[in-house]
Amino acid sequence: MIELTCLCENKFSADIRTEYDTDASPGIVNDILSGRFMSVSCPSCGKLLKPEFPTHITSKKNNWDIQFVPELERVSFLKNLPTGKKGNKRIVIGYPELLEKIKIFSDRLNDQVVEYLKYNIMSKLLEKSDENETENDINVYYNERKEDALLFHIQGLKSGEVGLFKVPMGAYEQAVQEIDTKINSEPFNEFLTPPYVSLNRLFTWDDV
Numbered sequence: 001m002i003e004l005t006c007l008c009e010n011k012f013s014a015d016i017r018t019e020y021d022t023d024a025s026p027g028i029v030n031d032i033l034s035g036r037f038m039s040v041s042c043p044s045c046g047k048l049l050k051p052e053f054p055t056h057i058t059s060k061k062n063n064w065d066i067q068f069v070p071e072l073e074r075v076s077f078l079k080n081l082p083t084g085k086k087g088n089k090r091i092v093i094g095y096p097e098l099l100e101k102i103k104i105f106s107d108r109l110n111d112q113v114v115e116y117l118k119y120n121i122m123s124k125l126l127e128k129s130d131e132n133e134t135e136n137d138i139n140v141y142y143n144e145r146k147e148d149a150l151l152f153h154i155q156g157l158k159s160g161e162v163g164l165f166k167v168p169m170g171a172y173e174q175a176v177q178e179i180d181t182k183i184n185s186e187p188f189n190e191f192l193t194p195p196y197v198s199l200n201r202l203f204t205w206d207d208v
């Protein structure tokens, strides 16, 4: 049980677990995808609260081992980031990263390859955009696999708009071939090394 305080000042305790086994409760995956995961309604005013707490999400069947770190703990967490780990353990920081990782894994994709593709997309976008216009942060998120392409969402190109970027499956397959030669060299080793496999690592480095 976790103590929460609503904006209406009502204090209540909510049953937020710290361990989730998606084999035992497959509904968790849909809850994460729909945004219901970790959300709680205030029993007094009914407002939907979305508190973030450290949680561990696993699936033996799918070989998932995801440690969720709240967004508010990003900077302190990155200061003591464990690195150089092999295997399937993954860290995600904040809900958007969790959502994206679950989409990537549910679509049976390799997250290192997806982050590598995101780097290439980001490089193209930064090349094209005027230096003066890149004041707002550009973010690339994997969204879905559609027919023979992977669709990425681009945030921050124009305020309030989400751009689309399409990568053909052929380019993904090619990246699968390339990744082993890239993964140990800069800058790829800085964001593809487990357990925290995320392009965000490269772009938040300066803030740490």
Ligand SMILES: [Zn+2]
Pocket: 006, 007, 008, 009, 010, 042, 043, 044, 045, 046, 047
């Ligand atoms: Zn309330």
